[in-house]
Amino acid sequence: MPKLISVLALTAAALATRPASSADAVTVLHCGHAIDTAAGKLLGETSIVVEGKRIREIRPGRIEVEGAGGFELKWATCLPGLIDSHTHLSGETSPTGYTDQFRWNIADYAIRSTGYAQRTLDAGFTTVRNLGDNQGETVALRNAINAGVIPGPRIFTAAQAIGSTGGHADGTDGYRKDLAGNPGPDEGIINGADDAWKAVRQHYKDGADLIKIMPSGGVLDESSSVDNAQMTLEEIKAVVAAAHDYGFTVAAHAHGAEAIRRAVIGGVDSIEHGTFMDDADMKLMKEHGTWYVPTIIAGKYVEEKAKVPGYYPAQIAAKAARVGPLIQATAGRAYKAGVKIAFGTDAAVYPHGQNAKEFQYMVEAGMPAMFVLQAATTHAAELLKKSKDLGTLDAGKYADVIAVNGNPLDDITLMQNVGFVMKEGVTYKYGGKTMTPVAEVAASPPTAQGEQLSGF
Structure with a gap:
């Protein structure tokens, strides 16, 4: 009209x-x-x-x-107000993204994040979980929004993700050796239980609201596997134990079935993506009450861009082409199996502000319209442990x-x-x-x- x-x-x-x-x-x-x-x-x-x-x-x-x-x-x-349980407000997809990182300062990402936050709020998302950034810049973004300095959604941020050397959380993947260095717990890279405790405590010191771990490979890092297990069960349990000491919940990026199994047994609160989730994983998630955040839109977007020559490096394009077609079907099976589902999109993998396309993809996967609206309200509020105030x-x-x-x-x-x-x-x-x-x-x-x- x-x-x-x-x-x-x-x-x-x-x-x-x-x-x-x-x-x-x-x-x-x-x-x-x-x-x-x-x-x-x-x-x-x-x-x-x-x-x-x-x-x-x-x-x-x-x-x-x-x-x-x-x-x-x-x-x-x-x-x-809607809740997106999986965003990255200080980045956005770009064919130059893999070279921009060598030209941009952290201030460049921080300033751009203010525009991404505005677009997210305009789309009706008044609350987000931010599951990973570069150097904790979304902590500053959260604080500026809370102070009324800039408009944006209410942010609960995990700051930097936690993972293993060479894993999906290791931002130096693909660098030449003299640039890669040896990132450690201060940068979210752990190898063993002691490192896990140090990394979580550093996140607490830095002002994070929750913890994000990377127990499996991923699509957009410059390594070869999208689904191999990249954290031991001992490491996951250590992260969860430390996180719970500080009142944090733990979200787990996990594409592969074995990584999902370890994360659920290790006590995480949610599985993100879950592309290769099998029936045993779904049964285990129901038993443990673990949430699932599908991010279908991210899979569809990377599948589309994998067909554009030069948009991604060749190795990433190959992973995107493999994962993209599977996520929506997995989400539909998880719904039918009775797994708890909260709305999340992996915003930044696609352009910010298009978050609501996920509703359409969830309905296409077989979920009723009312259910998907609840996934972005009551379910997501429960995942955040904020049902008293939101949803x-x-x-x-x-x-x-x-x-x-x-x-x-x-x-x-x-x-x-x-x-x-x-x-x-x-x-x-x-x-x-x-x-x-x-x-x-x-x-x-x-x-x-x-x-x-x-x-x-």
Whole structure:
């Protein structure tokens, strides 16, 4: 409905000049529909009352609150802010990426990360797990966002990933010997249980929120294997024990079946990618309550780019061509087997801001639309151990609210066009237009005269 979106966009532009409101301001969101992600139900007309950073109440129908500002969203379905459980906000795919690393300083990656964070928030993702960076730059990004210096999603970062010499976490793979050096625990490279404890403790000192390990090979490093086991069970158990001492969860990048088995037995909280996961792995994951984060979009993107001459080095292109076609089918089998699934995309492997394509790929894999929305809300919040604050539209939770034009349960691709984004009571996008943050609107904006609101 272009007329309606146009009017809302113009209204948003005018409102963008308004100053941010006080912390205790009250705002009412008038939603045509809302999705109860806890109950798995589509609700009718719903009013969401926001006070400060949190939701004060949810009420059916349209209500007015004296003295409150409001947003007119009767064209939309409102949902909790989305959670991407697997991102890399300080990098992005590029055919020059393997040479840029020799020209760019860490400041170059850090500055670019601010743009990637904005695009992620614009796409409706108000929270992310960042599972790996270069030198801890996403810790600084998280802190700047939390301080209100720049806009972006709420970040829980693992900082540098932890792995073995020459493994997927070793950023010096492919370097000539005089440049490669011998990275150790301070850089996340471990060989043995003692190194594992040192690496985790260093992450705690550096301000990480969780731990990411690399127990298998991967696609985009310059080594030969995508699925071989690259950490011993002893090393994994040591990382997990140290992590739990410091209140960290542990995410495990694992493509190969043996690496998945070791990671699950070792006590990790989630398996990322899981390309070659077999039936025994799925059974083991169910027994241990281990989460699975499929990242189908990453597999599809690398498969596509592997066909472009020169986009990847030849060895990486060969691995991408092998892995890409398999991830979606694995995700479908895992769903049917009853493995716990949380939404995650491996953003940076594909361009930031396209995260919501994962919903479509999950549905194509055989998952119901409501399930995939829950994967990015209630499931992901549980994986983060943040269900008290995130994942549903409930009184007392953070006022993270998004809206799409229409019903995503009928057409999941609508999630790729989020028109409204609020995070902690501050509005960052309205009518499809990115805004200078405003937390309160004095009056509801007008709608286009005579414009039919589809489905509502």
